[in-house]
Amino acid sequence: MPKNQSHLIVRRLIINRIQPIYVLLLAVLLLAACASTAPTAVDGKLIVVSTVSPITNIIYNISGDHINLTGIVPEGVNSHTFEPAPSDAIKLAQADLIFVNGLSLEEPTVKLAEANKKDGAEIIALGEQTITPDEYMYDFSFPKEAGSPNPHLWPNAIYALRYAEIIRDNLIRRDSANADYYNQNYDAFKVRIEALDKAIQDTINSIPEQNRRLLTYHDSFAYFAPRYGMTVIGAIQPSDFAEPSAKDVANLITQIKEEKVPAIFGSEVFPSPILEQIAKESGAKYVSDLRDDDLPGAPGEARHSYLGLMVEDLRIMAEALGGDPSLIADFDVSNVPGTDNQVIQPQ
Numbered sequence: 273m274p275k276n277q278s279h280l281i282v283r284r285l286i287i288n289r290i291q292p293i294y295v296l297l298l299a300v301l302l303l304a305a306c307a308s309t310a311p312t313a314v315d316g317k318l319i320v321v322s323t324v325s326p327i328t329n330i331i332y333n334i335s336g337d338h339i340n341l342t343g344i345v346p347e348g349v350n351s352h353t354f355e356p357a358p359s360d361a362i363k364l365a366q367a368d369l370i371f372v373n374g375l376s377l378e379e380p381t382v383k384l385a386e387a388n389k390k391d392g393a394e395i396i397a398l399g400e401q402t403i404t405p406d407e408y409m410y411d412f413s414f415p416k417e418a419g420s421p422n423p424h425l426w427p428n429a430i431y432a433l434r435y436a437e438i439i440r441d442n443l444i445r446r447d448s449a450n451a452d453y454y455n456q457n458y459d460a461f462k463v464r465i466e467a468l469d470k471a472i473q474d475t476i477n478s479i480p481e482q483n484r485r486l487l488t489y490h491d492s493f494a495y496f497a498p499r500y501g502m503t504v505i506g507a508i509q510p511s512d513f514a515e516p517s518a519k520d521v522a523n524l525i526t527q528i529k530e531e532k533v534p535a536i537f538g539s540e541v542f543p544s545p546i547l548e549q550i551a552k553e554s555g556a557k558y559v560s561d562l563r564d565d566d567l568p569g570a571p572g573e574a575r576h577s578y579l580g581l582m583v584e585d586l587r588i589m590a591e592a593l594g595g596d597p598s599l600i601a602d603f604d605v606s607n608v609p610g611t612d613n614q615v616i617q618p619q
């Protein structure tokens with residue numbers, strides 16, 4: 273990064289008086305500016321920063337390597353409580369476009385982006401442009417009193433397609449020279465998402481009707497369930513992302529027994545010993561590995577994709593609930609532009 277640009281960022285950080293820790297960490301920050309993997313504009317490509325990996329991957333499916341793309345939230349980290357690092361302020365300050373899920377998922381990152389974005393840069397919240405407030409879902413983990421709706425729109429494939437459409441339109445608006453490329457990729461991605469939507473429905477339809485119920489630890493399927501005819505009968509994780517109380521656990525065990533819930537689903541990102549206890553005492557099967565923002569595999573692998581994430585979840589659900597996982601297991605999960613080696617995405 274040129275020296276004057278570093279100074280500019282530092283001055284902004286001070287002027288905006290964001291948390292004093294960032295000012296104290298100037299030395300670290302400057303070091304990070306020189307040594308980090310932050311994107312640079314030297315190749316003239318649009319600089320795009322996003323937050324969670326499913327969104328980074330949907331962007332990649334439209335953009336390919338025609339932009340410099342950086343995801344900020346490391347995979348396997350709790351995105352709901354993620355606090356960006358000083359080095360993330362540098363990445364956000366360089367971005368032309370910052371895509372976030374919105375719906376309060378990434379508030380600290382959005383605040384940091386607002387305080388540091390350069391002139392002309394834009395923050396685009398995908399969730400708010402996908403559903404209207406009357407469609408917001410609130411539940412045990414995202415109670416209405418707390419004011420933030422359930423933010424997990426992307427497990428609903430049609431909402432993910434809307435994300436892709438918003439991303440395409442913004443990339444074209446900011447980088448019209450590559451409009452044809454972005455349009456072609458979107459069209460190809462749309463075909464895949466529509467095929468995914470159908471494969472998800474076929475897989476859910478193969479699950480016996482009385483088993484089409486989800487009891488999850490992390491509450492990621494609030495918008496998925498109504499689209500595909502599943503019922504979310506509960507989520508275990510309280511709204512503060514702590515462990516549930518003894519009383520909550522006891523109530524859940526009673527509920528699982530009464531409703532004959534066949535399986536309870538844990539999350540890759542939130543391992544919880546309480547789930548094993550609930551499963552043991554209720555007689556339900558414990559399945560530990562659903563995921564909502566941790567893509568399967570590693571960057572550079574074909575299955576490291578939004579499509580891979582959804583196929584993995586559906587395979588797991590079908591296996592646990594008596595459906596036919598073969599209806600989705602062979603779905604082509606690769607990215608439209610190929611593997612994502614060039615995307616900067618912390619693991």
Ligand SMILES: [Zn+2]
Binds near residue numbers: 351352424490564565
């Ligand atoms: Zn989540």
